[in-house]
Amino acid sequence: MAAVPIHVALSFDDKYWAPAYAVMRSICLTSIRRKDVVFHLCHTALEPGHAAVLNRITEEFGAIVVHYDPAGNAAFRELMTLLRTTDRFPPIVYTRLLLDQLVPVEVERIIYLDCDVMVCQPIEILYDTDMGGKPIAAAFDPFHLAITKGRDIRSRQTAIDTGNRYFNSGVLLIDRARYAATDLPGKIRAMAESGMLGDVFFDQELLNLVFLNNWQPLSWRFNVLMPKSPHESMHPVILHYTGSRHPWNPFSGVAFHRLYRHVMTNEVYYTFLAERTPRWLQPIIAVARNVTMRRRVMK
């Protein structure tokens, strides 16, 4: 009997190829069911060298990697004419809204993860969670008041009441059939026509509006936002490096920043760092890389 696959979707552009690799590798390292994992990678044009690194996951762990270009999907292109994007929130962040249309029909349940996460415990703990008949399961966003209502918790006039529970959309467990039945594109079109989309906080607020009181809460351990060193002892399942500090930057001070470098692998970490560093600083990166590679491990 064939094993039950664990479907995981990531969406990213070429700027996030290395963090995506770290997410995938963290999942494979911490799950004994790594060969059952199917990664659905939704991305825009990816440099061939970067795509080759991502495909190494199959070689190292036996997981399946499938690539998708959402730009080839007509519904996605249509949505992009309605939705607001910025440098920080490029079109690719909206891919999660159309996952049910992108992945193959046999996928019944799928996990969506942002690429600034690291999985610390077996992903099947999340995958096998009882969704209570809801289309999605997600973790509460502790910063929801400021996100939804802005300065003095009154400057933004969104349709979300502060008394409603509000989730972070970086970690989602999706029931494909119920998600599709929600008709997200239709609801977004209706919001656009009524003028509601202007001030919406990107995909997260759209999802919170559409799934208002219709989502299954997950434990905080499944989406630990802005994790710092005290979180390390608290046995998190998924760390979500939101905020300005990211583990792929040196001296970030975030939780498990050293572990993250080894999960990403030193080779990918320093290649990614060099790509983002001005040419005049490259010699410093090269020295740091050499020192790190020669250092003894753990003792």
Place this chain on the structure above:
Amino acid sequence: MARPIHIALTFDDGYWAPAYATMRSICLTTTRHRDLVFHLCHRILSPEHKADLDRIAEEFGSALRYYDIDAMPLFASVASRAPYNYRLSNIVYARLLFADIMSPEVERLTYLDCDMMVRAPIEEIAEIDLAGFPIAAVPDPFGLHISQGRDMRSKRDLFAPADNYFNAGLIVIDMEGWRNAHILQRLETAMADGMMERLYYDQDLLNLIFARNWLKLDQTWNFIDPRRIHEPLNPKLLHYTGNQKPWKRGADAAFRRTYRHVMTNELYNRYARHRWARDLSAPFREFINRIRYR
């Protein structure tokens, strides 16, 4: 007589005060302090420091048994050949000798590191149903990195990355299962074939020996690196790994003030003076040793 609760600690003379605090925290948080039997495996221990430890018997009626492991040729042999732990000294290997040094009457033993403070009745875990497993312990939140090494690859041939890896600071031991594991033989083999050089001291070795054969305890029974921010979580057993030690003034350690009172203020201050004197004289002692052993 009620059933005894056997507790083991291993420490050298520089850790006598934290060992005292660990023992006193156990006694303070159980009503069964008269059932406690402390097995103290120590290296050279000054009479003054031993007198401090003896006060536990006076105050709580617990039994103390001392084991001078430096006087044991077996320990000297192991400690001289195993990789040296520069942070904790080779006292870390003392727990591997339990099968040889504990009397047969000890059927169940709870081992604790000396950088711990217990905040709940120890019998909750000391007498836990082990469900047929030889040991019980708590998963180490840093286990993935410790067990996998560089790029999560360098020790893949030794440890499966998705396996749980326990922290060896707290181990509830079924002595029969522990004896049947033939730990010293495994250590000898690991030293002979060079594997020990790749391991994170005794903790890695124990994780190899008991791989997938240990009972997982809740994290509250070995809360690693507890900071003040963790206090509302009310952990039952604090394990002060890392640099934030509760005996250091100003450390960001959970329940730091409680710890001082558990150690008692007199000993806390005396231990601080002891460390200052030791740290001040360290360069001089190092210099003398270099000349002497050049």
